[in-house]
Amino acid sequence: VLIIGAGAAGCRAAIEANEYGIDNIIMVSKGPFGKSGNTNLACVVYSASMRHTNTRDSPEAHFKDTVVEGRYLGNQKLIEILVREAPKTVWDLERYGMKWSKYKDGRFYQLPAPGHSYDRGVHCGPPPEQKGAGFRVRELGIALQACLCREVKRHQSITILDDIFCTNLLTNKGQVVGATCIDIKTGKFFAIQAKSTILATGGAGLIYEMNDMFTGSTGDAMAMAYRAGAELIDMEMHQFFPTAYVYPEYVKGRIVRSSSLWVLGLKLYNAKGERFMERYYIDYQRFRSTPEHVPRDMLSRAIYTEIIEGRGTKHGGVWYDATDIKGYEPPKTRKVLGIDPYRFEVAPACHFTIGGVRITERAETSLNGLYACGEVCGGLHGANRLAGNALAECLVFGAIAGKNAAIRAFSTDLPEIDKEQLDAERERVFKLRRQKSADGIRPVALKRKMQKLMWEKAGLVRDAVGLKQTMEILDTMMAEDLPKLVIADVDRCNFEWIETLEMENLLTIAEMTVRSALMREESRGAHYRLDFRETDNTNWLVNIVITKSKNDRMHLSTIPAVLTKMRPQER
């Protein structure tokens, strides 16, 4: 079994496959094992309806919240699995040595989170008796990754390969038989042969200029799966977090912590000093005390509109004002870095890739021998993701993918690798280093250019004209700029080479995003079209599926959304 990606999903899949008796597991990681990836950056809560803090909670309520927040686009069969298995994964992690926050009597201390109807977020901050509990939450991600790393190391037959970049999947007669990789440390090219391959690489937030993701989140596995012929789903959906720093430059893209501040009386001003949310949410006084207390997608969109229409600050943000919040103690780090702790500039940032590789309830993709789990797969969250559901998804589907990959590995023989394909891939990869051109472009420059373009034209607010323009520019980038990239010809640690390969993947993801966004002529959750502002439940309760057609072009089609239990009510 080959596992690509060593975050939460990858580790869980490796453990599960090993416990099913597979003793030849290779897990590859793009950075150092346990020291890279988005899991480390995960914030606060892990959603599971444990019924420990609020006994009225139930998996059914969790199901309902996820479906409604996903605007009925999520695959309800997958959501059912998620809510059913999430409490079990909490106990699994407990057994792996995770120190969850608990009451004295041993019940889990669960926190409320936006979008959840009951207190559902298991976390590992201070226990409820301690002062400041519930506000001073410690980061969950880093603890989770450390705990999973320890558990993986206890399973000694899991081979971990650090600093490996996977370039492509190898296929033979319609099934995936392994992957080609580059060892970043030495620059050597090699192939890994496997009976089953699990993708667990995470999202593709780097297609946008403003993102809060780890610099390696370039959607490599999504692009690889696409090239190998797998189906991708919901690629127009990218979730944005409303408030991330934009200035000073050195903290750009980092999230301003705690969305609870929006509820407590945070104020947002544009460059003119206008409290602009009053304009977007006119009748707020009937329901809420502040106009800023709105869901993530609405707040992001309002801030973005202000910036794009020229009412933003000179660094491209809006003012975040926390001076009026009673009893608010800002983190000390802000002062150290010379930022006014109460007033600074913020803008939305890409937070999560909702779309991805389409999976079944058994975590299989549309290709034989290929499995996917975690952020890399799509279709689960629908049009918006709830807080804490991402980590739960990684653990739940990681286990499912690990199990099914193990079962498949038992029942098949090791397939042959197609030598021609291997040579072609080697040629493709090494050709990049020999490219020479008079007006050469650095991959960094091209990346910046694409990120800016995507952010302005295909970000939070989209329209047909802008998307068509973007598509044209992306086409020229792919046709003209990619062959012009000039990179250093070094073997060891040639990060520029890797960046070029990532760049190709990013452009593929960007194209998918733009094409699907252009196709979906409505607004729903994270996807907002200026020319189609309404949610259209009669025509667009469908998922957009992307496959590669025979002439190497993207083929888009729609399938009806899987609605097994809940249907949207007509208003």
Next chain:
Amino acid sequence: LKSKRLKVKILRYDPEKDKEAKYQTFEIPTEGTVFVLKALNYIYENIDPTLAYRRHLCLGAWDSDTANLCRACLMLINGKPRYACSTIVEGDEITLEPLRGYEVIRDLVVDFNKTKIR
């Protein structure tokens, strides 16, 4: 804030080509507060594309008292092990070396799996 010049002294070494490690000094313009990793990014993007360092900047939940780091960018900054992504440059000169006790792959990148026996 007036822009000033910052001298970055980096210990560079490629085990395949070089006999021994050598220091190379880069001069870059800076403005305001600078993280070490941002200075390295500047050198990589504008001066020397062959510079090797763990450039995965974690843009995570930095905004809290317990910093959340991926811990990959650990290196010796002015002789002390520090995270490049969250260390602020002080003064107008800085020395960067790879972490000691591990095998150096190239420049500032070390192999966390291979500890050197001293």
